Every structure is written in structure tokens, then in C-alpha cells.
Amino acid sequence: MLITLKNRTLRLRSPMVTAHGTTTDRRIIEITAKQDGFVGYGEAAPLPSFGAETFEETQTALTEWSKNPDSLPDPPVARSGAAAALDHLHQSKSQTPLQPxxxxxxxxxxxxxxxxxxxxxxxxxxxxxxxxxxxxxxxxxxxxxxxxxxxxxxxxxxxxxxxxxxxxxxxxxxxxxxxxxxxxxxxxxxxxxxxxxxxxxxxxxxxxxxxxxxxxxxxxxxxxxxxxxxxxxxxxxxxxxxxxxxxxxxxxxxxxxxxxxxxxxxxxxxxxxxxxxxxxxxxxxxxxxxxxxxxxxxxxxxxxxxxxxxxxxxx
Ligand SMILES: [Mg+2]
CATH class of the missing domain: 3.20.20.120 (Enolase-like C-terminal domain)
Structure with a gap:
């Protein structure tokens, strides 16, 4: 399996103010998992004020996982993105398209x-x-x-x-x-x-x-x-x-x-x-x-x- 990671940033039109603090943009890691000609996509974007890991921790964990995809990363956001990419890859391989x-x-x-x-x-x-x-x-x-x-x-x-x-x-x-x-x-x-x-x-x-x-x-x-x-x-x-x-x-x-x-x-x-x-x-x-x-x-x-x-x- 080949895992690739790509970073991007999305900006909020106006700051989101919650009891956890203010969010102005989202740093995102897009995950692509390829195997046997099939592709699965996942995404990881930690928001530490909500109790998740930091962006750097997500990135490190996903980079490690990309070298050994058999064992999912521990930090929750990295884990969720990796699991989503694998689930999507599995769905792609099943060749039963999801209905509109x-x-x-x-x-x-x-x-x-x-x-x-x-x-x-x-x-x-x-x-x-x-x-x-x-x-x-x-x-x-x-x-x-x-x-x-x-x-x-x-x-x-x-x-x-x-x-x-x-x-x-x-x-x-x-x-x-x-x-x-x-x-x-x-x-x-x-x-x-x-x-x-x-x-x-x-x-x-x-x-x-x-x-x-x-x-x-x-x-x-x-x-x-x-x-x-x-x-x-x-x-x-x-x-x-x-x-x-x-x-x-x-x-x-x-x-x-x-x-x-x-x-x-x-x-x-x-x-x-x-x-x-x-x-x-x-x-x-x-x-x-x-x-x-x-x-x-x-x-x-x-x-x-x-x-x-x-x-x-x-x-
Ligand atoms: Mg809520």
C-alpha cells in the first residue's frame, strides 16, 4: 500500500467563537491510500482547543503510519484520518458504488x-x-x-x-x-x-x-x-x-x-x-x-x- 500526505490550509470567512476559544483557519492533512489500482481518501485536521493532539503530532503520527500502514496511529485525529482512508479504500475495492x-x-x-x-x-x-x-x-x-x-x-x-x-x-x-x-x-x-x-x-x-x-x-x-x-x-x-x-x-x-x-x-x-x-x-x-x-x-x-x-x- 502506498500512502501519500498533502498539507493544505482552509480559512474561515469569520472567526468561529466557542467556549473553547476562537478558530480562524484549519490546517489539514489530506491522505491518499493506494493499493492494487484502487484509491481511498482520508483527512486529518486537529483542533487542539477541542482536546485533540497538535498539528505537529498528527503529522508525525501519519508520517510514521505511512511507512507501516498495518498499525493505525494512536493520536485520535491522525487515527481517524487514517481509518477513513482505509475504509474508503476498502469501499473502492468492493466495486459496489454507493447509491446517490x-x-x-x-x-x-x-x-x-x-x-x-x-x-x-x-x-x-x-x-x-x-x-x-x-x-x-x-x-x-x-x-x-x-x-x-x-x-x-x-x-x-x-x-x-x-x-x-x-x-x-x-x-x-x-x-x-x-x-x-x-x-x-x-x-x-x-x-x-x-x-x-x-x-x-x-x-x-x-x-x-x-x-x-x-x-x-x-x-x-x-x-x-x-x-x-x-x-x-x-x-x-x-x-x-x-x-x-x-x-x-x-x-x-x-x-x-x-x-x-x-x-x-x-x-x-x-x-x-x-x-x-x-x-x-x-x-x-x-x-x-x-x-x-x-x-x-x-x-x-x-x-x-x-x-x-x-x-x-x-x-
Ligand atoms: Mg458541539
Whole structure:
């Protein structure tokens, strides 16, 4: 097997501000695995503020792996990219092409200024999105309440409003914000606090479904979430959780425990978006996924990872 690696950088149109910090661009390693005339593609793009390895660690691990592809790299982002390339190579070799299909995606609303939030939500609705996700807990609770109220007033009742706190609220802040807004209009809140043991209370007091994202790091954490009954939805990011094989394992665990899944991008480039889109079509074709991130980049990403009418299409 011949593995080649190529670096590229994608720039975000406006900085993405979350409780973990601000992201302005994404450094990406594109992976090509060739064998017997077949090709598989993967991608690795660490975002260390989200608990992943550094770019240099990813690069070193992938370079080592390229010399000995039988044993997957250890760092999670490198591992996920390598696993994705091998899974895609396996799919190519099977010579059964994946059928065309479409999967619904949400619009991710970044930025903090009211005018920008207002414009992004209106654009998303006009562009046919059925769900928008608002980042919260990056500033103060008063501005969170203001932006959530604005999002509720802008989105018609058929558009789902999702929130993502990235663990940035305390339990008191989460309850203060979520009991001040029209909770029935909020479809879910991701990682309201950094401690899943108080998510049950948040669900109970507000009625809002809680989703786990950053806490889905390893099997032990996932088992704990299930035991606590902390989350009603798992937001699975294939590009950090181990690629397609690990995603399938977590999806099966979720199904067994009556937990919904949403497949999500990690502000990924085109190859990882494609991997995630195909997993969304395979594992939860009726769900609205977190894969509408291509328009956030300055660079034009390929058509098949660009949301059209709020959907990604496999051609
Ligand atoms: Mg999240």
C-alpha cells in the first residue's frame, strides 16, 4: 500500500467563537491510500482547543503510519484520518458504488454580533435549512439570552433551533439561560456544562433534550453517559472519534440505548465532510446532521459537500 500526505490550509470567512476559544483557519492533512489500482481518501485536521493532539503530532503520527500502514496511529485525529482512508479504500475495492442520496444538514451560526446572527439565520432559512445551530456560552448569559430570543423570533416553527454550549456554562448559568427563553422552541442543547452528572437536572427543569459531543471521547466516557442517562442525543464526530469503524460502534451503542445520533463535522475539509456525509446516509438518513459547514470557508469546497437547500448530496 502506498500512502501519500498533502498539507493544505482552509480559512474561515469569520472567526468561529466557542467556549473553547476562537478558530480562524484549519490546517489539514489530506491522505491518499493506494493499493492494487484502487484509491481511498482520508483527512486529518486537529483542533487542539477541542482536546485533540497538535498539528505537529498528527503529522508525525501519519508520517510514521505511512511507512507501516498495518498499525493505525494512536493520536485520535491522525487515527481517524487514517481509518477513513482505509475504509474508503476498502469501499473502492468492493466495486459496489454507493447509491446517490441526500442528507439534511443544519446551518452553523458563528459570530457574536446581533446583526451578524440575524443575517446568518435569515440566510439559512431562505436557503432551505430545516435546522440552525447557535453557539452559546462563549460570552455572558445576558447576551446568550438575547441571541437565543432573536433566533427564536427569526426562525419559523418548522425550523429547529439547536444550541451548543461546548461545556461553557455552569449548571446555574445553564438553568438561568434556558429557563429565561421559550424552551419549547429549542430542539436540543449540546454539552450545556462540562459535567454530565448535572445534565439530567437541566433536562428535567427545562424539558430541553441534551446532547453529548466532547464527552464522547472514549468507551469509558460513553458508558458513563449511558449509565447517567445524561444525553438523549449523541453528536458523533467521525474525524476525531476514530473514523468510520468507531462511528459505527458508537452509533450501535446509541441505538441499543434509545439515543438519537447526529453526525457532525469538526470544521472539516472536503474529504472528511464526504466521509461524514456517507456515514450519515448509512447510519441515520432521516436525521438533520451537523455537516453544513462548507460555506464557512473562504475557499470554494466541491459541490458534493456544499449544502443545497439544506442538504448534502452524494452524486
Ligand atoms: Mg458541539
Amino acid at each position: 442520496g441526500a442528507v439534511a444538514v443544519q446551518a452553523l451560526i458563528g459570530g457574536l454580533e446581533t446583526a451578524s446572527v440575524e443575517r446568518q439565520i435569515s440566510d439559512a432559512i431562505n436557503d432551505g435549512y430545516r435546522a440552525v445551530k447557535l453557539k452559546v456560552a462563549a460570552t455572558d448569559t445576558a447576551s446568550d439570552i438575547e441571541r437565543i430570543d432573536l433566533a427564536i423570533s427569526l426562525s419559523e416553527s418548522q425550523v429547529l433551533l439547536r444550541l451548543d454550549a461546548n461545556g461553557g456554562w455552569t449548571k446555574r448559568q445553564a438553568l438561568a439561560v434556558l429557563t429565561s427563553v421559550e424552551a419549547s422552541r429549542i430542539a436540543l442543547v449540546e454539552e450545556p456544562t462540562s459535567d454530565p452528572s448535572n445534565w439530567g437536572k437541566i433536562k428535567e427543569e427545562t424539558g430541553i433534550r441534551v446532547a453529548a459531543d466532547e464527552h464522547l471521547t472514549d468507551r469509558q466516557q460513553i458508558d458513563r453517559l449511558i449509565e447517567l442517562e445524561a444525553a438523549q442525543t449523541f453528536v458523533i464526530k467521525p474525524s476525531i472519534l476514530g473514523g468510520p469503524p468507531a462511528t459505527r460502534v458508537i452509533a450501535a451503542l446509541a441505538a441499543t440505548n434509545d439515543i438519537d445520533i447526529v453526525i457532525s463535522s469538526f470544521l472539516d475539509g472536503p474529504i472528511a465532510l464526504r466521509t461524514a456525509r456517507d456515514l450519515a446516509l448509512e447510519l441515520a438518513p432521516e436525521q438533520i446532521h451537523g455537516l453544513g459547514t462548507a460555506p464557512l470557508f473562504v475557499e470554494d469546497l466541491p459541490q458534493d459537500v456544499q449544502p443545497i437547500n439544506g442538504h448534502l448530496h452524494r452524486l
